[in-house]
Amino acid sequence: MEIKTNYHTHHKLCKHAEGTAEDYVKKAIELGFEELGFSDHAPSTTLKDNARMDIEDLPLYLEDLERTFKKYKDDIALYKGFEIEYYPENRQFYEQLLKEVDYLALGQHFLKNSTEKFDENYVFRLRKGENLIAYAKIVREAIYSGFFAFVAHPDIFLSQIPAIEDCPAALEAVRIITKASADAGVPLEFNANGIRRGKVEKAGKTYYHYPRKAFFQAAEKEGCRIILNSDAHSPGDLYDYALDEAKRLIDEWGITIQNKLVIKP
Numbered sequence: 001m002e003i004k005t006n007y008h009t010h011h012k013l014c015k016h017a018e019g020t021a022e023d024y025v026k027k028a029i030e031l032g033f034e035e036l037g038f039s040d041h042a043p044s045t046t047l048k049d050n051a052r053m054d055i056e057d058l059p060l061y062l063e064d065l066e067r068t069f070k071k072y073k074d075d076i077a078l079y080k081g082f083e084i085e086y087y088p089e090n091r092q093f094y095e096q097l098l099k100e101v102d103y104l105a106l107g108q109h110f111l112k113n114s115t116e117k118f119d120e121n122y123v124f125r126l127r128k129g130e131n132l133i134a135y136a137k138i139v140r141e142a143i144y145s146g147f148f149a150f151v152a153h154p155d156i157f158l159s160q161i162p163a164i165e166d167c168p169a170a171l172e173a174v175r176i177i178t179k180a181s182a183d184a185g186v187p188l189e190f191n192a193n194g195i196r197r198g199k200v201e202k203a204g205k206t207y208y209h210y211p212r213k214a215f216f217q218a219a220e221k222e223g224c225r226i227i228l229n230s231d232a233h234s235p236g237d238l239y240d241y242a243l244d245e246a247k248r249l250i251d252e253w254g255i256t257i258q259n260k261l262v263i264k265p
Contacts, residue, residue, distance in 0.1 A: 041083050192230050
């Protein structure tokens with residue numbers, strides 16, 4: 001599998017990544033990429049997790065992208081975007097953002113609006129069956145909202161579930177998300193950054209936080225479109241060992257990748 005695209009690219013303004021837009025674009029050109037999409041964490045007036053740009057930095061982000069895009073427009077196709085959580089009450093904010101950028105990527109890191117990163121609403125803390133189902137339902141609503149070009153790390157909510165096949169709530173949550181994705185035609189992302197996070201050892205099982213085999217085999221069976229993204233937090237992440245491991249898993253699990261994202265005008 002030849003990698004020539006990435007639509008999940010961060011920026012130093014989110015406080016946990018490094019590099020400007022030009023740093024990523026130059027690396028993408030060096031790698032022979034055909035398309036690069038930026039989707040840094042959008043600011044929020046409700047989430048206070050210190051892992052996204054501040055609202056006053058939003059113009060700086062857009063200005064950096066615009067300046068860089070003009071400079072390299074003849075060398076590579078470039079797209080502006082944001083990664084953002086979905087909450088129904090924020091519809092006007094999504095509409096506003098889409099006037100400024102080409103696409104939004106759904107990155108649901110919290111079940112509900114929260115002021116504390118590590119409470120039970122945080123995606124890496126979800127364990128209760130009812131919370132897994134609730135998470136899947138908010139992702140389903142986001143998919144049908146029409147705001148999002150793809151779902152970033154759609155299996156991230158399964159981090160605390162060692163044996164998905166033995167957890168009825170997890171299986172139902174997977175069914176809810178994959179059915180909505182297939183029905184609405186919104187792609188699911190096979191995210192390489194979960195590989196960079198390393199493996200989890202839990203209840204006698206060893207696995208990556210994400211991607212998860214049971215999720216993507218269910219998505220393949222459902223007929224979902226699946227794209228592979230780096231989720232780059234530094235220019236070097238655009239292609240590294242995690243992409244090679246992701247490609248190996250994709251082949252091993254029998255997953256079909258359709259990697260060119262259709263960006264709506």
